[in-house]
Amino acid sequence: MTLDLVLIVAAGLFSIGLYGALSQQSFVMLMMGLELMINAGLLALGALWAFSTAGSAQGQMLGIVFMTVMAVEMAIGFALVTHVYRARRADITEKLRKLKG
Amino acid sequence: MIPQPLIDALFVVFSIGALVTGYRVFRTDSMVRAAFYLLASFAAVGGILVLLGAEFLGMVLILMMAGEMLVMAIMMVMYMMNPAGLNPMWMVHQHRRAVVGGVGSFVVLVGAILLTDFPSASRPPNLAVTEQLGIELLGDSMLVFQTAGVALLATMIGVVVLASQRGRFGSAEDGSAEPPLQPDEEPA
Numbered sequence: 001m002t003l004d005l006v007l008i009v010a011a012g013l014f015s016i017g018l019y020g021a022l023s024q025q026s027f028v029m030l031m032m033g034l035e036l037m038i039n040a041g042l043l044a045l046g047a048l049w050a051f052s053t054a055g056s057a058q059g060q061m062l063g064i065v066f067m068t069v070m071a072v073e074m075a076i077g078f079a080l081v082t083h084v085y086r087a088r089r090a091d092i093t094e095k096l097r098k099l100k101g
Numbered sequence: 102m103i104p105q106p107l108i109d110a111l112f113v114v115f116s117i118g119a120l121v122t123g124y125r126v127f128r129t130d131s132m133v134r135a136a137f138y139l140l141a142s143f144a145a146v147g148g149i150l151v152l153l154g155a156e157f158l159g160m161v162l163i164l165m166m167a168g169e170m171l172v173m174a175i176m177m178v179m180y181m182m183n184p185a186g187l188n189p190m191w192m193v194h195q196h197r198r199a200v201v202g203g204v205g206s207f208v209v210l211v212g213a214i215l216l217t218d219f220p221s222a223s224r225p226p227n228l229a230v231t232e233q234l235g236i237e238l239l240g241d242s243m244l245v246f247q248t249a250g251v252a253l254l255a256t257m258i259g260v261v262v263l264a265s266q267r268g269r270f271g272s273a274e275d276g277s278a279e280p281p282l283q284p285d286e287e288p289a
Contacts, residue, residue, distance in 0.1 A: 001112040001152065003221075004214055009116040011210035013123050013146070019203030020127045025192040028132065028176055032139050036123055042162065043119075043146050048219070050153040055224030057237035061245060063158045064238070067165060068249040072256045074169055078176055079263035086266070091180050092192065 006047035014040035025092040027084075031077045035070060042066045108152055115152070119145035130189050132177035140170035154224050157231045 013036055020033030042063060049059035081091075090096050122141040129135050143166035150159030193199070224230075238246050266272065270279050281287060 001109050003219055005112075005116075006149065006153070007214045008211055009119065009149070011207055011214060012120050013142070014210065015203040015207035016120070016123045016127075018206050019199050022202050023193040023196050023199030024127065025194050026132075026180075028173070028180060029127065029135065029192070032126055032135060032173075035139065036126070036142065039143055039146055042158075043149060046150045046153045046155050046158065049155065050224045052220045052222055054222040055154065055228045055230065055233075057233045058242065060155060060158060060230070060234045061237055061242045063155065065245065065249060067158075067162065068252060071165070071169070072252060074173070075256050075260045076263075078172075079260040081176075081180070082264045085180065094194065 003047055003051035006051075007044055010040045010044040010047065012040075013037075013043065025094060027077070027081045027091065027093065030093070031074065031081075034073060034077075038066060038070050038073070042070075112149060112152055115145040115148040118142075119149070133174045136170045136174040136177055139173070140166055143170070154228070154230055157234055 017033045017036030017040060020036060021030055022033075024030045024033060045059065045063055045066060049055065049063070053059050084090055084096065088095065119142050122138045122145065126135045126138045126142065129138060144163050147159040147163040147166075150156075150162060153159075
């Protein structure tokens with residue numbers, strides 16, 4: 001387990017997440033792609049924390065911030081999906097062609 | 102102390118697990134199964150974090166994601182036309198461009214990783230990681246910690262505002278306006 005190997009795994013997870021976020025039609029699947037990308041960021045952060053910063057405490061702090069971002073993104077995302085569904089009956093991106101309702 | 106060959110073997114298992122389950126998220130017919138594949142991917146990343154020495158972060162990640170993915174599975178059942186995977190499902194757009202984007206980002210990132218000369222400063226083996234994090238959370242980084250808490254509170258309020266169907270004065274679709282003080286007055 002070396003720094004480069006862990007970072008390459010993180011790059012793979014990020015790319016899968018990017019593919020999902022770009023290709024999926026349903027909002028919920030799209031959010032899964034975003035979550036996977038943040039997950040990859042967290043993994044890269046953990047690797048750099050362990051191998052490049054001599055285990056600095058601020059690195060772990062940044063990990064907590066990452067997890068907060070994940071939770072916020074998920075909660076706001078689902079609330080927006082619920083709201084959009086009520087207003088437009090739309091559950092896939094193709095049904096939202098214009099912002100103004 | 103775990104011997105290094107075991108750590109390496111576990112790292113390989115967790116990495117392949119994280120990548121395969123992460124890929125399966127977008128290749129399964131059932132939305133609920135997709136949520137559980139994503140949970141498996143998160144659990145594998147949590148395992149790698151534990152192997153790296155960040156025990157607290159790794160376990161908190163697994164714990165948090167277990168709750169989050171259950172909520173996600175419920176959302177799937179509520180919104181999706183095919184929650185149980187009884188029919189084949191293939192809902193993608195601009196697929197070729199998305200594949201190019203994913204592969205391209207992987208190539209660019211790996212190139213950047215291999216070309217960059219990262220500083221080499223390994224974590225001391227006897228570092229008290231969790232204790233260090235606790236002291237950091239309630240010491241120097243307390244403002245960051247508090248800000249995260251306020252951000253979560255703002256999120257909760259925002260989510261309730263966005264998702265609630267009726268306001269204080271009736272249904273949101275009718276405008277939910279405050280009634281007038283006098284019978285034939287304009288609404289306040």
